[in-house]
Amino acid sequence: MKLHASQQAAAPLxxxxxxxxxxxxxxxxxxxxxxxxxxxxxxxxxxxxNLGPLPGVQGNAxxxxxxxDTKGPAVFYKLSKLKVGDQVIVTDADGMDxxxxxxxxxxxxxxxxxxxxxxxxxxxxDLNLITxxxxxxxxxxxxxQRLVVYTRLVQ
Amino acid sequence: MKFIMNRRAFLRNSAVTAxxxxxxxxxxxxRAAFAATPSQSASQxxxxxxxxxxxxxxxxxxxxxxxxxxxxxxxVLKYFQQIGAHEADHVIxxxxxxxxxxxxxxxxxxxxxxxxxxxxxxxxAYFQPVEELGAAAYLGQAPRLLNPDLLTAAVSIHNVEAxxxxxxxxxxxxxxxxxxxxxxxxxxxxxxxxxxxxxxxPAMPGTGMGGAVYLRSNEASR
Numbered sequence: 001m002k003l004h005a006s007q008q009a010a011a012p013l014x015x016x017x018x019x020x021x022x023x024x025x026x027x028x029x030x031x032x033x034x035x036x037x038x039x040x041x042x043x044x045x046x047x048x049x050n051l052g053p054l055p056g057v058q059g060n061a062x063x064x065x066x067x068x069d070t071k072g073p074a075v076f077y078k079l080s081k082l083k084v085g086d087q088v089i090v091t092d093a094d095g096m097d098x099x100x101x102x103x104x105x106x107x108x109x110x111x112x113x114x115x116x117x118x119x120x121x122x123x124x125x126d127l128n129l130i131t132x133x134x135x136x137x138x139x140x141x142x143x144x145q146r147l148v149v150y151t152r153l154v155q
Numbered sequence: 156m157k158f159i160m161n162r163r164a165f166l167r168n169s170a171v172t173a174x175x176x177x178x179x180x181x182x183x184x185x186r187a188a189f190a191a192t193p194s195q196s197a198s199q200x201x202x203x204x205x206x207x208x209x210x211x212x213x214x215x216x217x218x219x220x221x222x223x224x225x226x227x228x229x230x231v232l233k234y235f236q237q238i239g240a241h242e243a244d245h246v247i248x249x250x251x252x253x254x255x256x257x258x259x260x261x262x263x264x265x266x267x268x269x270x271x272x273x274x275x276x277x278x279x280a281y282f283q284p285v286e287e288l289g290a291a292a293y294l295g296q297a298p299r300l301l302n303p304d305l306l307t308a309a310v311s312i313h314n315v316e317a318x319x320x321x322x323x324x325x326x327x328x329x330x331x332x333x334x335x336x337x338x339x340x341x342x343x344x345x346x347x348x349x350x351x352x353x354x355x356x357p358a359m360p361g362t363g364m365g366g367a368v369y370l371r372s373n374e375a376s377r
Contacts, residue, residue, distance in 0.1 A: 011346065037360040047360075051353045054346050058284065064360045068367035077367060110359050119356035122270070132363030143363040 010093040012048050012055050015063060019086040020078045026063065026090070037119075037130070039064055043074035046129075052119055055090045055127045056098040056153055060119055063090075067132035067143065076131035080105070080147055088127065088151045100127045100151035107133045107145045118148055125153035196301035201258035203296045206341055207309070208249040210292055212263040213351060214285065215242040220269060221278050231275055231326060235282075238319050245312055252308075268354040279327045286320035288339065288347055295338035 012026040029038035029047040040047040046065035053059035065076035088100040108114070118128050134145025218239030221227060227235055246263075253260040272278050293313030300306045313336075321331035 010343065031357045035358050037357040039360045039362055043364075049357070050346075051349060051357070053350050057347055058281075059350060064362050067363040068365065070364045070366045072366045072370065074364075074367075076362065108359075113359050115356040115358070118359075120270075130360060130362065132361075136363070136365045136368045138365065141365065142361055143365075146359045146362070 010054065010096070011050075012061075012063070012090045012092050014091040015046055016089040016091070017082070017086070018089070019082060022075065022078075024065070024075050029064075037062065037064060039066065040075075043069040046075055049119070054092075055100070056092070056125055058122075058125055060117075060122055061127045062119055062130060063127065064130040076129070079129060079131045079149055080107075080133060082149050088129070088149075090127065098153060099155045101154050103150050103152050105147065105149045107147045109134075110142065110144060110146050113146055113148070127151045127153070197256060200300055200302050200305055201253060201256055203300055203309075204249055204253050204256070204305070205258065205261045206296065207293065207312070208246065208253065209261050209352075210289055210344070210348065211242055211245040211249055212261070213267060213348060214289060215239065215246050216263055216267055217269055217282070217285065218242055221272065221282075224272065224278075226272060226275050226278060228275065231279065234322055234326070235278075238286075238322070241315060241319070245315075252305075264352065264354075266354045268351050276327075279323060283320065283323040283327055283329075286316055286323055288344060290316040290320050291337055291339035292316075292341075292344045294336050295340050295344070297338075 011028065014024065015026055016023045025042075025045045027040045027042070027045050027047045028050045029040065030049070030051050032038050037049050038047065043066040046063050048055070049062040049064070053061045055061040055063070065079070066074035067076055067079075068074050082102050082105060084102050084104065086102045088102065090098045090100070092098065118130070129149040129151065131147050132143035132145070133147035134143045136143055218235060222232070222235050222239050250260040270277070270281065272281070290313055293309050293316060297306055297309055297313065300309055317332075317336060324331040
């Protein structure tokens with residue numbers, strides 16, 4: 001009998017995206033005081049939202065990464081280059097590799113993103129990758145859009 | 156539904172009654188209950204009981220919600236009503252046990268982050284792993300319980316949770332039982348249930364600092 005995926009997942013430690021040549025450590029973050037998903041402390045790392053599901057269990061797990069820092073590109077700078085079918089491999093604390101594939105990608109105005117679709121519960125085992133996109137607003141010191149790459153567990 | 160009634164009687168006898176009786180009558184539990192200062196072992200046991208109560212509150216609330224949803228029917232509804240009653244019994248018994256041992260039982264949350272179910276099939280798909288998780292949680296804590304009477308009682312609830320999982324597995328057409336139950340640690344279980352215990356989704360993260368803007372300008376001008 002095949003084990004249920006919820007019996008196998010552990011906290012994510014690394015993420016690899018072969019199509020982008022990306023191999024990064026995964027930090028664990030929650031919410032900021034203002035209610036936003038927090039971000040990795042190191043711009044070379046990504047961050048798993050630890051108030052949501054683990055990658056590999058039922059629901060929408062979320063990993064964010066910086067598009068850039070104050071000097072140049074950061075870990076998810078090339079995230080928009082991902083295509084449907086590209087692999088995202090998460091290695092968890094048990095040493096297990098979970099392979100997800102890209103199913104779609106969307107950019108949203110930062111205040112109009114479908115938060116329930118991105119963070120809320122669903123019956124699939126999804127992993128959603130988030131970074132900045134759109135135009136830099138130097139006054140607000142943020143980009144005006146967020147790119148979400150939706151991926152689904154395949155093994 | 157003779158089978159259901161017999162099963163109900165069996166489950167009640169094997170879990171809740173055993174738990175309550177074991178705790179109420181055992182000399183070890185009495186010693187723990189009336190100790191002036193809870194020992195380290197009693198404290199560890201109380202932490203585990205409150206952890207179990209947290210999960211039972213979640214389950215009991217979930218069953219109450221779906222049993223009142225109007226989405227369930229037939230034998231599924233009957234099983235869910237029975238299982239919901241078991242979970243409610245587990246809550247009452249754990250609450251009483253924690254109080255009898257000098258602890259403070261955790262309360263149910265005001266709200267849980269359950270999905271908005273649209274069908275019986277969705278409900279079954281959601282609850283089957285929840286019951287597996289419940290069984291695995293008790294199995295994971297059994298070796299950590301220091302009061303042997305609590306151990307017996309916890310295993311009796313584990314047994315019931317595993318039977319719930321078997322029933323739901325059968326209802327969704329998967330094998331009702333593996334050869335061996337798999338324990339899960341507290342950390343593993345909380346990682347799975349934290350999203351349910353944390354209502355509300357966050358706003359989008361701030362994942363940019365503007366340093367790549369000049370690169371994009373250069374790329375655009377080429």
